[in-house]
Amino acid sequence: MAKVVPFKAVKPTRAIVGLVASRPYQSYTIDERESRMDYNPYSFLHIVNPGYKYDQVITGTERYKLVKNRYLEFKEDGVFNTDKSPAYYAYKIVNRHKQEFNGIIAATSAEDYEQDIIKKHEDTIEKREQTFKTYLKTVGFNAEPVLLTYPDNDVISAIIKETQKNHAEFEFTMTYRDTHYLWKIDKQEHIEKIRAEFEKIDTIYIADGHHRSASSYLLYKDEKAKNPNHTGQESYNFFMSYLIPESELVIQEFNRLIKDLNGLSKEEFLIKLDAMFRIENRGAVPYAPSKPHHFSMYLDGEFYSLYLRKANYKFKTALDKLDAHLLYQTILKPILGIEDLRNDSRIEYVHGRHEMITIKSSVDNGEFRVGFGMCPATVKQMKEIADEGLTMPPKSTYILPKLRSGITIYEY
Incomplete structure (x- = not known):
């Protein structure tokens, strides 16, 4: 009440x-x-x-x-x-x-x-x-x-x-x-x-x-x-x-910009991604994901689509289904070594799908090495996560x- x-x-x-x-x-x-x-x-x-x-x-x-x-x-x-x-x-x-x-x-x-x-x-x-x-x-x-x-x-x-x-x-x-x-x-x-x-x-x-x-x-x-x-x-x-x-x-979503590849070469990084994602090179045309658990990535002058290999990732809670958390669990933490999303100086956030152009320019000018785009969370997801007593990662939603x-x- x-x-x-x-x-x-x-x-x-x-x-x-x-x-x-x-x-x-x-x-x-x-x-x-x-x-x-x-x-x-x-x-x-x-x-x-x-x-x-x-x-x-x-x-x-x-x-x-x-x-x-x-x-x-x-x-x-x-x-x-x-x-x-x-x-x-x-x-x-x-x-x-x-x-x-x-x-x-x-x-x-x-x-x-x-x-x-x-x-x-x-x-x-x-x-x-x-x-x-x-x-x-x-x-x-x-x-x-x-x-x-x-x-x-x-x-x-x-x-x-x-x-x-x-x-x-x-x-x-x-x-x-x-x-x-x-x-x-x-x-x-x-x-x-x-x-x-x-x-x-x-x-x-x-x-x-x-x-x-x-x-x-x-x-x-x-x-x-x-x-x-x-x-x-x-x-x-x-x-x-x-x-x-x-x-x-x-x-709306918050997209991610990362300053380096954690000591990996581009090829090594893509190989590590392949364990959890099916990767397609989309070329220079800006690409934004169209459904949950798909991501866009901009790296070295090219856009990529990343499709989650669902057989390798288990959805146990409402939080597991949240793309911001999924990105953290599969890429940011294990591959890029970013554990503290709130305080790590290697990561920055830009909101809104129109910001894919911002991601491209930020990587092209050398300020960042790679950028990731995702679909926005839904009100239903927000409620389910709250109802389970869980919390989203920082910058999961732009309201x-x-x-x-x-x-x-x-x-x-």
Whole structure:
């Protein structure tokens, strides 16, 4: 039984919401960040990069305290206002490829995360969990929702569609040409129906935002332990999420680039591959695989197709069927000697099938020796792996939609 509740969002004013909204801080280069802050005083980047004001790089707890100060200044200046009553928020994103995503921004339960009602499919790094927990505790807000997915639900979809017939509170287009729309759902009848429908759902899955979820859970544990009058209704019991139906979640693949052949010659490498794959040379024309357990490879100016010899590979778990894991188990680890996918400097990742051209150019210019392409994972695979209590390798999925910071804010 999932607990998904309305909350009082802090939001920018309609006139400047498009100026406030930003991509996640880490997704910008230094030059991009500085350019946006030079010319846009409303960007949320000013809040999360408070050292810009003093032309200083500030880190750790000192930075977190300044983040809180910048946030309070934005509120004092009227950039942000807090809704007067709890609400759900219907949210639509239409990207430049005309893909459309419709869902609800709401507060989801840290206890549900603890009880595995909200399930994960990726491992998290404890240091990052603790760092972001300290950040949340210090700044007192979260400005980027976790992306969750739930089984398609006709009642929730009908309420979203009915709400979207009204004039959107927000409608703005970002630099990357994705357009965002937001409507407040504050009719009590709708609120109760949405809450009741989510209570019928046994499991919700994290699509993107595993560290934010884990950090919010750690904050909940700390605050609950300190509070002798804990009721379960305090703001720290919840974290902000954007929930979309499974049918609208888009998963793209992350392809792999490797810097060397682990001391092997091209011929030796191909011979080792032959033990697990049927190999066909596809020449110079870019090739992408069309079905699971097939891979593309670019090596020495030529594309190859790799077809798994299934007699030599046993599918015992849902994870074994995941192509990112299969590639790791059959090539990256045993042949190329890459064991730590998260930290090994010899491997890099590029997302999307259109990036086969990027793989070709990266190998041709000598920066990498070989590149691999694969088919994307499916929502069904993601759920099966989570249900079995297993986790995907790093960079197994590139999930859409990509969310923006500063459009709705959840205060602790």
